Amino acid sequence: MTLEGICKHLAETFHVRYLSIKDESALHAGHNPASKNMVTHIGVVLVSTQFEGLSRVKRHQRVYQCLGGFMKKGLHAIKMAVYTPSEWDVKIRDAQ
Secondary structure (H helix, E strand, O other), rough: OOHHHHHHHHHHHHOOOOEEEEEEEHOOOOOOHHHHOOOOEEEEEEOHHHHOOOOOOHHHHHHHOOOOHHHHHHOOEEEEEEEEEHHHHHHHHOOO
């Protein structure tokens, strides 16, 4: 399991407008000694039209469903921010 593999799978599943993934496993070093040198914790920012009309909980459920195979292979935690394109546009505009 690689960060690139996770990124590719998310991009293909959600036809993303924007995607950022960070490996945050080092922030949890010692959490699970058996997971050394593995991607166990990630941070994801994902923008997709597929989130239109969905609650935040439903959006998160879709991401967890998409990454279920990776969870079975050692991915332990996903910190995520998921947006529709219009929500993302507002967030970017407000940040400027």
